[in-house]
Structures are given as C-alpha cells and as structure tokens.
Amino acid sequence: MSEFYAFAVEHLPYILEGLPITLGLWVLAMTIGAAFGLVLAWARLYGNTLVYGAATVYVELFRGTPMLVQMLFIYLGLPEVGIVFDPFTAAVIAIGLNTSAYQAEYFRGAIRSIPRGQMQAARAMGMTPLQGLRWIVLPQALRRVIPQWSNEAILELKYTSIAYAIGVSEITARAEKVGYETFMFFEVFLLLALVYIVLTGTVAQVLLYLEKRTAVPGL
Amino acid sequence: MLLKVENIHKRYDETEVLKGVSLEMETGQSKVIMGPSGTGKSTLLRCINYLTPPDEGRVLVEGTEITSRNLNRMREKLAFVFQDFNLFTHLRAVDNVAIGPRKIRGMSRRAAHELAMRELERVGLSERSHAYPAELSGGQQQRVSIARALAMEPKIILFDEPTSALDPELTGEVIAVMKQLASEGMTMLLVSHEVGFARQAADEIIFMDGGHILEQGPPAQLFDAPQHERTRQFLSRIGQGGEAA
Numbered sequence: 443m444s445e446f447y448a449f450a451v452e453h454l455p456y457i458l459e460g461l462p463i464t465l466g467l468w469v470l471a472m473t474i475g476a477a478f479g480l481v482l483a484w485a486r487l488y489g490n491t492l493v494y495g496a497a498t499v500y501v502e503l504f505r506g507t508p509m510l511v512q513m514l515f516i517y518l519g520l521p522e523v524g525i526v527f528d529p530f531t532a533a534v535i536a537i538g539l540n541t542s543a544y545q546a547e548y549f550r551g552a553i554r555s556i557p558r559g560q561m562q563a564a565r566a567m568g569m570t571p572l573q574g575l576r577w578i579v580l581p582q583a584l585r586r587v588i589p590q591w592s593n594e595a596i597l598e599l600k601y602t603s604i605a606y607a608i609g610v611s612e613i614t615a616r617a618e619k620v621g622y623e624t625f626m627f628f629e630v631f632l633l634l635a636l637v638y639i640v641l642t643g644t645v646a647q648v649l650l651y652l653e654k655r656t657a658v659p660g661l
Numbered sequence: 662m663l664l665k666v667e668n669i670h671k672r673y674d675e676t677e678v679l680k681g682v683s684l685e686m687e688t689g690q691s692k693v694i695m696g697p698s699g700t701g702k703s704t705l706l707r708c709i710n711y712l713t714p715p716d717e718g719r720v721l722v723e724g725t726e727i728t729s730r731n732l733n734r735m736r737e738k739l740a741f742v743f744q745d746f747n748l749f750t751h752l753r754a755v756d757n758v759a760i761g762p763r764k765i766r767g768m769s770r771r772a773a774h775e776l777a778m779r780e781l782e783r784v785g786l787s788e789r790s791h792a793y794p795a796e797l798s799g800g801q802q803q804r805v806s807i808a809r810a811l812a813m814e815p816k817i818i819l820f821d822e823p824t825s826a827l828d829p830e831l832t833g834e835v836i837a838v839m840k841q842l843a844s845e846g847m848t849m850l851l852v853s854h855e856v857g858f859a860r861q862a863a864d865e866i867i868f869m870d871g872g873h874i875l876e877q878g879p880p881a882q883l884f885d886a887p888q889h890e891r892t893r894q895f896l897s898r899i900g901q902g903g904e905a906a
C-alpha cells in the first residue's frame with residue numbers, strides 16, 4: 443500500500459497535467475452536444491418531412507456506430523477530402539457530434555413528456571410557438587431531463603479517454619506513457635481509474651445538487 | 662360590437678361538429694353556453710380564439726377579423742380559462758400571472774410583478790403568491806388561472822367549463838370570483854352548467870345542440886320557458902324543471 447502511495451505521489455502530477463485537456467474535451471463536447479442536440483430535438487419534433495428525415499438519419503448514424511470509428515474517420519479520414527483537424531479539435535468534434543445524437547433523444551423525450559395543455563395555454567395567451575417553447579416547455583423539459591443528461595455527461599467524461607487513440611495527451615494517454623516508462627501497468631491504471639472515479643463522482647454530485655436546486659413540486 | 666362570431670363551421674374527418682354558429686357580445690355582457698356533451702361547445706370556444714382554426718366563418722374583435730397573421734396580437738384580447746387550469750407547472754402563482762405581461766406585453770419585471778400581485782389579490786390569493794401550482798387546491802389553481810387571464814387585460818374572457826374539474830366543495834370559490842368579474846363589467850363568454858351562476862350573472866343563455874345554437878335568451882326565459890323540446894330535456898337532466906314552466 444505504501445508502495446502504491448509512493449508511486450502515486452511520484453506519477454500523479456504528470457498524469458494530472460492532462461486534466462485540463464480531459465476536462466476541456468469534455469466541457470466543449472458536452473456544450474456542442476447540448477446546443478446541437480436541442481436543434482436536432484427540435485427538428486425531430488417540429489420539422490417538416492425533410493428536416494425530420496435528415497435529423498433522424500443523423501441520430502441513427504451516430505448512435506449506431508462506435509465513437510472510436512467516428513473519431514478515426516474525422517481525424518484520419520476527412521484529411522483525404524481536404525478537411526484537416528488537429529487531434530484535440532477532431533476529438534471535440536467527434537465526442538460532441540456523438541453526444542448530440544444521444545442528447546437530442548433525451549431532449550425530445552422530455553419535451554414530449556410535457557402535457558400539451560402547457561403549450562396550449564401559452565399559445566392561448568398570445569405567445570408564439572417559439573416563445574411557448576422558450577418560456578414554458580423548455581424550462582420544464584430541461585428540469586425533467588437532468589437525470590438522463592447527468593448520465594450522459596458522466597458517460598462522455600469517461601469517453602474522453604478514447605481521444606488517446608488519435609494522440610491527444612489527456613490523462614489516459616499520459617497514464618499509458620507512465621506505464622511504458624515504469625512497467626508498473628497495474629499501479630498506473632489503478633491510479634488512473636481512481637482519478638476517473640473522483641471526476642465522475644464529483645460531476646455526479648454537482649449535477650445532483652443542480653437537480654435538487656432546480657426542482658419544482660409537481661414536475 | 663365587441664365580439665362578432667359569424668357562421669363558424671368546423672369538421673373533424675367526416676363529422677361536422679359546428680354547423681354554422683354565430684353570436685355577438687357587447688362590452689360588459691356575460692353569456693353562458695349550455696348543451697349536451699359532444700355538441701361542440703368547447704370546439705366553438707376554441708374556434709373563437711383560433712386554438713382550433715375554424716374551417717369557415719369569421720371572428721371579429723372590435724371590428725378586426727382574426728387571421729393567422731394577427732393571431733397572437735388578437736389573442737391578447739381574448740383570454741382563455743381552461744377546464745383543467747393548465748397553469749405553468751414550473752412557475753409560482755405570481756409568476757404564472759406575471760409571465761404574460763412580461764413576455765408578451767413587454768412590461769418590466771417589476772411592473773409585471775406588481776400587476777400580478779394585484780390580480781392575485783382580486784381573486785383572493787395574494788397570500789399564496791409564492792406557491793407552485795402543485796401546492797394549490799384545484800379551486801385555488803383555477804383562481805390563479807383567472808388572475809393569469811386578467812393580467813393580460815383582455816377585452817373578453819372565454820371560460821370552458823371552469824368548475825367541472827373541481828370537487829363540488831371547491832366550485833363555490835371559483836364561481837364567486839366569476840360573479841365578481843361579471844359585476845365589475847368584465848365581458849365573459851362561458852361554457853358552464855352552473856345554473857346558479859347563469860341565472861344570477863348571465864345576460865343571456867345560449868343553448869347548443871348538435872353543432873347549432875338551438876335557442877338563446879335571458880336566463881329567466883330560457884330556464885323557465887324554453888321553446889324547444891331538446892332544451893327542456895336537457896334542463897330537466899341538469900336538474901332544472903324545464904317542463905314545469
């Protein structure tokens with residue numbers, strides 16, 4: 443145990459230097475995912491046949507293929523048609539687009555779960571459909587979606603680790619490097635797992651707090 | 662003429678639910694629509710503020726016809742009170758009332774809040790202003806929804822069976838508020854089977870049957886000397902001795 447402690451003290455700082463990258467990937471990807479997810483949800487709920495169809499194909503495509511394949515395609519495949527990203531950007535895009543497909547479905551489900559009478563009352567008083575969505579339906583739907591969104595956020599936090607496959611120097615890549623330098627793979631990946639557990643645990647607590655803070659009786 | 666409803670037709674698939682309904686309201690009048698279930702009463706109210714656009718016919722408020730283009734502005738003049746309240750679940754009572762003035766009428770947060778508090782006071786709920794809808798009784802929720810309608814300072818309020826989702830012991834408080842509004846000169850068009858309210862506060866009763874207005878007139882005439890057999894049958898079913906007259 444004390445050997446593990448000594449190992450951690452020695453190598454943790456190096457691994458944690460990748461933390462800003464891991465968290466940066468995560469925050470940017472979740473933000474893109476939420477914004478684009480809302481647009482997709484809107485398209486799937488209210489779009490005409492063409493818009494609905496395009497959004498549906500997108501959602502099924504990204505949910506039906508591995509994120510690693512998507513990331514490799516964006517980083518290694520797209521340059522062949524002249525679209526080149528650095529590894530970090532490619533990873534943000536891949537994770538962001540992937541999570542947007544999942545978030546879209548959560549948003550869509552939450553919006554649909556709001557009783558029709560809410561939008562009707564909003565329209566009856568003279569709100570436009572967009573105002574009704576903005577002021578009445580979304581505030582309720584977003585509260586309802588927090589538990590699912592939290593799961594998704596935690597899943598994506600773990601998924602940032604696959605950016606290591608395209609050479610992003612986030613915490614998993616750095617841990618692996620320590621492993622090859624020390625040949626103490628058991629210790630280093632155990633240590634890495636502990637880092638992830640602290641991260642996901644913290645995020646879960648923060649989001650739970652948010653859920654409690656925004657809770658409204660009857661919603 | 663404040664409200665003019667001309668020859669409204671509405672069909673759902675094969676069945677024609679409204680077969681040419683016309684009515685008029687002067688400022689300050691209260692009219693109560695009655696009639697058997699499935700007759701098109703709710704559909705008529707919903708056509709009047711275009712929640713359900715009519716297939717044919719026109720609705721004019723202060724001489725201006727409602728169209729798809731002026732719809733949102735016209736709806737500010739035609740408040741709607743729903744049978745099941747439809748209060749905004751995520752907003753406290755006062756914010757339910759204030760949101761229309763703020764977001765639609767463009768009032769400042771403070772002015773909207775003050776207006777909302779005044780309207781809540783009017784329906785006797787100022788001390789519950791911070792409660793969420795789920796924390797209020799049905800009668801209280803309906804009173805908040807009336808305050809929400811009032812805060813838009815509408816020309817007319819349309820009520821669709823405002824008391825029929827309530828437990829019998831809770832209808833009184835809502836009816837009291839509606840009577841008070843009628844006496845203050847609010848123009849009100851209601852679908853309601855509350856005979857007590859209708860006799861006391863309505864200027865006219867409109868009896869609908871099968872997508873038509875069958876007869877209309879002052880409460881005394883319609884309740885005590887109905888012209889049509891269908892009206893008599895209906896009145897006796899809701900406990901009003903139509904035949905006796």
Ligand SMILES: Nc1ncnc2c1ncn2[C@@H]1O[C@H](COP(=O)(O)OP(=O)(O)OP(=O)(O)O)[C@@H](O)[C@H]1O
Nearest residue numbers: 673674678696697698699700701702703704705822
């Ligand atoms: N959205 C709809 N789609 C299809 N049919 C409808 C729709 N809304 C109403 N109807 C039908 O239209 C007819 C009139 O309905 P409406 O709700 O206007 O009656 P009502 O007089 O308000 O009845 P109640 O007293 O039960 O409220 C009914 O036969 C109903 O089934």
Ligand SMILES: [Mg+2]
Nearest residue numbers: 702703704822
């Ligand atoms: Mg009805």
